[in-house]
Amino acid sequence: MLQNQHTTNRHYSYVKDKLQNGLQRFITHESFGGILLVFCVVFAMVVANSQYADLYFWFQKFEFGFFVGSLELKIEVLHFVNDILMSFFFLLVGLEMKREMLYGELAGFKKVSFSIMAAIGGIILPIMLYLYFTAGTPYEKGFGVAMSTDTAFALGVILLLGNRVPKIVKVFLVTLAVADDLGAISVIAIFYSDQIHMFWIGVSVCIAGILGYCNYRDTKYLSLYFFFGILLWISVYLSGIHVTIAAVILALTIPGRTQRVNRKYFRNMLSEFDRIKMITNNGADILQIQENDNLGFWQSTWRNIKNFMTSTPSARNVNMAKASELVYILDSIGIYARYAQNPLLRLEHALQPISAYFIVPLFAFINAGVHIDSYMDLGINGVMFGTILGLVIGKPLGIFLFAYLGEKCNLSVRPEGLGNFHIFAVGAISGVGFTMSIFVANLAYGEDIAAINLSKISILIASSIAVVFGIILMGLATRPSRKTKLEEHTEV
Structure with a gap:
């Protein structure tokens, strides 16, 4: 029984390590993607205000x-x-949320509640600031613009500071962004949906039930999903x-956890290994082949010619049949190993590099281009002030205050090594809206192009301020203390 428990713990540790490595790959992809995102945004603005502006807007409507x-x-x-x-981007967001809830920093109520509390604060306070400037106007429905975080761009900002940023800060930013995305998706589903048709909602529930049943049965085929x-x-x-x-x-x-199916494939693989032992005389034939591999070129060639000339046709047929069976067995093991992989x-x-x-860069290029001219009304009922102040001021204050209150009220546990200055700096960087904010703006304002x-101009200004503000604060939060510098000097 102890052996089974040890095997289970080792399997859980392996899966957890794989998922944590996935988080690291996500950070790497998203960080570079953030840099690419900046280039696409700048390029879109340049094109939209150049002689090719008509071509750019024609392509949007093509x-x-x-x-x-x-x-x-x-x-x-x-x-x-x-x-x-x-939709593929949001599929990836959903996969990240599930991974974090199963194995990552969002596993466990106290752990998940710290990021969730911070994310709630980063949603509520920006919305309040936006509504303060737009309440009673047709533009108050755009409150979702001021609450969103662009994970890719935020991680790109972190990348600029290099290895001086502790891993726990990066993990907190990712988990905060995941919780923030969950809030943004909920707001989109509730407030920015069109007229509701109950028949199709019923159909959707039935299809979701089928997907849930596939999950319950540990179905491995991604094509079916x-x-x-x-x-x-x-x-x-x-x-x-x-x-x-x-x-x-x-x-x-x-x-994300497929133990039932994995046991089936592992049993199949073990039976294939037993067949290999039987065919190769418990590995003796393989050892003999290894001895032959140690021979020189001429010796090996002479031995092969001699064996071919002196062996009987029946012996050659047996060797060919054995080689074919071994290839078939190895093929089967490869198939079982592939099917045993975690579908999540x-x-x-697969989606991380594509996204x-x-x-995301294509979305930024298609949506970020705004033609600026003297006829643009910068004072449309507080849209600009609400968006900029919501992202730049409301975001960091909301994240810090709610994270602090959650910890003081014993609703959450702060991750070890994460200081107050780190939290506020991450909050400032979370003010980078871009992708999600522009996405919400398109939904909120509909056909109101002005x-x-x-809103896009306001998002770009707010995100630019948030980048500078966040870099300064994160640089101050992660600078080496005098004690650390003294210890390094003493070691030298």
């Missing part, structure tokens, strides 16, 4: 698709990027709820 007889399906590039490609995920996306779209929620539901049904890890590992290097453009 329609493509296909038709079969009288049936015609087409979609604008802007909607294709925002509704379809960004994607098939039902597409059906779920269509039904959620037709229901009037924003499709981001479909991507998150799909992510939460992807298996496989999918997240960081293609989807409000969307002003």
